[in-house]
Amino acid sequence: MTSIVLNAKKEVGAVQLAEPILDIRNLNVGFARNRLIAIDALDLTVRRGEIVALVGESGSGKSMTALTAMRLLPVGAGIISGEVRVHGRDLLALPPSAMNAVRGREIAMLYQQPKIMLDPTATIGRQIAEPLQIHRGLSLKDAWPHVIEALRDVGIPEPERRAMSYAHQLSGGMAQRVMIAAALSASPDILIADEPTTALDVTVQAQILKLLVRKRDEASLAVLLITHDLMVVSAIADRVAVMYAGRIVEEGETRAVLRSPRHPYTQALLRSSLLAAEEDGRLYAIPGSASAARGLSCGCRYHPRCQAARSLGIEERCRSQEPSLSTASASPGHQSRCWGVQVTAGGMQ
Numbered sequence: 454m455t456s457i458v459l460n461a462k463k464e465v466g467a468v469q470l471a472e473p474i475l476d477i478r479n480l481n482v483g484f485a486r487n488r489l490i491a492i493d494a495l496d497l498t499v500r501r502g503e504i505v506a507l508v509g510e511s512g513s514g515k516s517m518t519a520l521t522a523m524r525l526l527p528v529g530a531g532i533i534s535g536e537v538r539v540h541g542r543d544l545l546a547l548p549p550s551a552m553n554a555v556r557g558r559e560i561a562m563l564y565q566q567p568k569i570m571l572d573p574t575a576t577i578g579r580q581i582a583e584p585l586q587i588h589r590g591l592s593l594k595d596a597w598p599h600v601i602e603a604l605r606d607v608g609i610p611e612p613e614r615r616a617m618s619y620a621h622q623l624s625g626g627m628a629q630r631v632m633i634a635a636a637l638s639a640s641p642d643i644l645i646a647d648e649p650t651t652a653l654d655v656t657v658q659a660q661i662l663k664l665l666v667r668k669r670d671e672a673s674l675a676v677l678l679i680t681h682d683l684m685v686v687s688a689i690a691d692r693v694a695v696m697y698a699g700r701i702v703e704e705g706e707t708r709a710v711l712r713s714p715r716h717p718y719t720q721a722l723l724r725s726s727l728l729a730a731e732e733d734g735r736l737y738a739i740p741g742s743a744s745a746a747r748g749l750s751c752g753c754r755y756h757p758r759c760q761a762a763r764s765l766g767i768e769e770r771c772r773s774q775e776p777s778l779s780t781a782s783a784s785p786g787h788q789s790r791c792w793g794v795q796v797t798a799g800g801m802q
């Protein structure tokens with residue numbers, strides 16, 4: 454993606470006071486068949502009216518985090534322990550029928566491939582009406598004015614005519630707008646957006662991001678934005694959490710993390726992103742592979758790839774002891790999970 458300048462982040466501090474909407478506590482999820490831990494002791498909070506980006510390489514566990522929160526895990530995956538609280542209520546403890554009432558009403562999800570996710574056999578109007586019928590008990594006739602308004606709100610021209618269209622008649626950008634209208638029609642408090650712009654033409658990516666920002670600002674929507682694109686993070690996220698091999702290794706206010714990344718993995722991720730390439734014209738590939746981390750039972754998961762551990766001469770400690778997430782800078786809430794950061798800050802015991 455080329456530059457998106459939305460200048461859309463909230464003032465630092467504004468969202469820190471807001472109430473937590475999604476609160477994930479010590480979540481562990483794995484696959485029994487190959488004994489893979491996909492999510493490893495994850496803590497993550499998204500507050501009312503903030504956009505939190507979850508970033509990391511392919512396979513780091515971002516989508517599994519989203520699917521766990523929705524209780525839509527793939528076959529073979531299991532929740533080992535932890536909580537996913539929405540408004541304080543643990544979704545993982547709910548019976549399936551109660552979870553059906555929460556999905557769409559309190560927590561909704563936006564997927565990467567909008568045209569695949571839309572039902573090809575139903576008009577888009579019916580698909581936007583469905584959450585209103587299920588969660589608000591409205592008839593299709595009574596839901597219809599809300600459908601037209603929802604389509605107009607997400608910028609679909611001629612909404613009365615478009616409501617009668619089918620998915621194959623829409624462009625990718627329009628289909629994603631329709632998905633947003635459907636996801637938000639029953640007014641959930643949190644939207645999980647899994648790579649919502651990756652499959653779209655660059656010209657419509659910024660429009661969809663702007664729409665999410667407007668929903669955050671007008672409806673105080675909380676958004677968990679899953680992406681590998683640091684340009685997107687830089688444009689719209691209030692906070693960012695960096696995930697590596699199922700673990701959060703750094704988190705904080707977006708500007709602080711992108712301008713002063715502390716964890717060597719975040720630094721490498723930034724160097725390998727288009728944000729850095731724009732400055733020096735070169736693309737960097739992070740040496741090694743994240744798969745090495747999956748077999749580790751102790752120590753820092755990133756240490757096999759970490760140049761800093763070697764140059765600081767602390768490899769043994771990085772190999773044997775897991776660092777905790779600790780405050781990394783003067784910026785509020787900026788934390789990283791790295792012995793090297795603690796050494797250079799003079800805090801190593």
Ligand SMILES: Nc1ncnc2c1ncn2[C@@H]1O[C@H](COP(=O)(O)OP(=O)(O)OP(=O)(O)O)[C@@H](O)[C@H]1O
Binds near residue numbers: 509510515
């Ligand atoms: N259905 C599945 N069966 C087995 N392993 C899976 C399955 N889905 C995901 N995994 C594994 O779980 C881990 C986390 O995957 P996840 O899809 O959450 O990563 P991700 O960060 O979202 O990656 P991407 O950016 O490519 O979507 C990976 O090691 C992946 O191989």
